[in-house]
Amino acid sequence: MISQLSWKIGGQQGEGVESTDRIFSTALNRLGYYLYGYRHFSSRIKGGHTNNKIRISTKPMRAISDDLDILVAFDQETIDLNAYELRTGGVVVADAKFNPTLPEGIDARLFPVPITSIAEDLGTSLMKNMVASGASWALLGLPLEVFNKAVEEEFGRKGPAIVEKNVEAVKRGADFVLELAGGPLEDFRLEEADGKQKLFTIGNENIGLGCVAAGARLMAAYPITPASEIMEYLIKKLPKFGGTVVQTEDEIAAVTMAIGANYAGVRTLTASAGPGLALMMEAIGLAGMTETPLVIVDTQRGGPSTGLPTKQEQSDLNAMVYGTHGEIPKVVIAPASIEDCFYDTIEAFNVAEQYQVPVIIMTDLQLSLGKQSCEALDYDQIKIERGKLVKDAPPLEDNKLFKRYEFTEDGISPRVLPGEKYGLHHVTGVEHDQEGRPSENSVNRLKMMDKRLNKLNNLYIRDGLRIDAPHETPDLLIVGMGSTGGTIDEARLRLEKDGLSTNHITVRQIHPFPTEQLTPYLEKAKQVLVIENNATAQLASQIKMHAGYGEKIRNLLKYDGNPFLPSDVYKACKELN
Structure with a gap:
């Protein structure tokens, strides 16, 4: 049995790919598996190749897998574009309608299933997504009753007759592929999940x-x-x-x-x-x-x-x-x-x-x-913190307004809401004094600019740097942001097995930049690799500008429209060492 696998479905946008993925993954979630998905879609409502890839695991993970175990294809283009991801011995479940073929050099098992024909026999080709889902679900040897429950939830609002037809479509797809394959694929049987349904x-x-x-x-x-x-x-x-x-x-x-x-x-x-x-x-x-x-x-x-x-x-x-x-x-x-x-x-x-x-x-x-x-x-x-929001403002002196922009020690002025008694003040986009009145006085200008800019001097959000630093002086410090964190962690597991010591920091406070917190880790690392999905190394530039260590920093950039894979990070790190 295996602890994880990857499943992908592809076809033309608008022909049911997304709903197939949604029901398939919902059923897996009910069994308690951890899931991580990536959707490739075109910037148009209908037409153009689209695919959804789901990684299924018994343990938490936050990255797309490098390879692919099962590909469900509604057209030949899906096979041509995605077959290169299939691992040796992988599976393609394809609609027999288009006479599917595997590209040369792809070592995988092809199961042509009359997906469209089965759906049309049941009354409409729209149900081909359920036929395809049933076929791939059955190959994994997973219980159909769990999948059928997800189908009921998806189509229940359309009435019992529609639910019954879709359940039948699932069954026919499952029966056909099991006869074709001789039963569930033993090398694709997933270990049992913990049974706890997660948020998905x-x-x-x-x-x-x-x-x-x-x-x-x-x-x-x-x-x-x-x-x-x-x-x-x-x-x-x-x-x-x-x-x-x-x-x-x-x-x-x-x-x-x-x-x-x-x-x-x-x-x-x-x-x-x-x-x-x-x-x-x-x-x-x-x-x-x-x-x-x-x-x-x-x-x-x-x-x-x-x-x-x-x-x-x-x-x-x-x-x-x-x-x-x-x-x-x-x-x-x-x-x-x-x-x-x-x-x-x-x-x-x-x-x-x-x-x-x-x-x-x-x-x-x-x-x-x-x-x-x-x-x-x-x-x-959850905490609601509204700062210096003033209620019951004190009475104002004659001809005075509320000092909405008052100079204070921390640079943060008291704030009132409209209608607050004694809270009257000016609001303007031009430079202003403490009461909000427009002012071009140079002394006031300097004080107001300093007041505004200095109030963030000590800001540090919760977990502004996410730090995983088991090594005092690592061979390599890997720095990323946003969705790259899980991909970096997965690559690090392979690097550590290869004997390369790595630390990982995810920068979560981009501005004001957390220079003091990051600097000690930059100093101790032998090399630093900054990973980001852009062409101009914007995060690395922030690090160099605020903390220095430009001589240590190298970049891994990806800007072809795709997220990083663990293999991308692994290869780049190996090339540095």
Whole structure:
């Protein structure tokens, strides 16, 4: 028996690939397996090759596998594009309709199944996804009753007749392939899982849940891949808590609406991707100048311009840190796991209000949309911290206003909500004095700039560096961000077996950069490899600028639209040593 395997289904976008993957993985989740998925899809509604790859394991993991055990193909293109991933002895379950063939040199077992014909016999070719699922499920020797339960949940709203037909499609697919193969494949039998059902979700949904838990009650946003699922999640959830989602005409309207709502005291967010973030830059400067809390989620994708809207990239770092004109205090945090997406969202709202600054949550497409198992969330960790929000402001002296931008020792001024008695003050995007009145006085300008910029001097978010450093002086320190963490950890297991000592740090606080915390690990490492999905080594540049050690730092960059595989990291590390 084996402890893990990889399964992939592919075909033309719009012909049921995603629903097949969803039901297949839901059934596996019911059995208690850990899952990690990656979806390759085109930037169009229908047509173009798409595939979903699911890694199934009895133990936690956070990376796509290098190879593939089972490929389910709805067309020959799926075989041609993906067969190279198959391990020796792998399996292809293909629709017999297109007379499938394996490319030359591929050592795999091909099972042609009349997937479309079986579905059409049952009344509609739309059920071919269930035929294919039943066939691949049966080869693993897994109980059909568990799969059928997932089918019932998927189609139950359409009535018992539809459920019955889909269950029959699963059975016929299973029966056909078992007769063809002579029974379940013994070399593909999975070890029994722990039976504990995990959360099975995407990062965007955990961000949405984090928004609800943090007390956010308004989202203003414009739909864009790969951020739209946050909006879709909150459209369903926020009304249950007295909140709402507003779809604006563009990202400029979204961010300015969010600023206005936060000024009024409602925790509000907006979410977008690189093109939308570019449109928000002037308004982010307004939030910084007026010291208004603001939370933005940037789900990175391939750029520039429209670029690769459905592919992986981590190339917005510089835009998030430096994009606004002028100089404002700003926080950029990068969740590194699906659990982080929940907790970091809550922290983002707290930091935004405590420091009265824009906070950008930086994710990437793989973390945002890659569906995976998630450990149970600890709701006891939820804390709502609103900072210096003043209630019952003291009476004002004659002709005086509330000192909304008062010079304080920590640089953070008292904040009042509109309508607060004795809280009257000016708000403007031009430079201003302590009461908010416009001011071009040079002394005031210096003091206000220093006040705003210095209030983040001691900011260090929870777990700003995720550190796994078992070695005092490692041969190699590997540094990454976002979704690369699990891939790095998997490569390290192989490296350690080869006798190469490695430490691993995931940078989660991008700005202000955690220089003091990172420097000791850079100093002790013999070499440093920084891994990131962009062409210009943006994270490595931050490290060099803030901490130095440029002579030790090497880059592993990937910007072809695909996430890193463990083998990518392993090979790069071996080449350095």
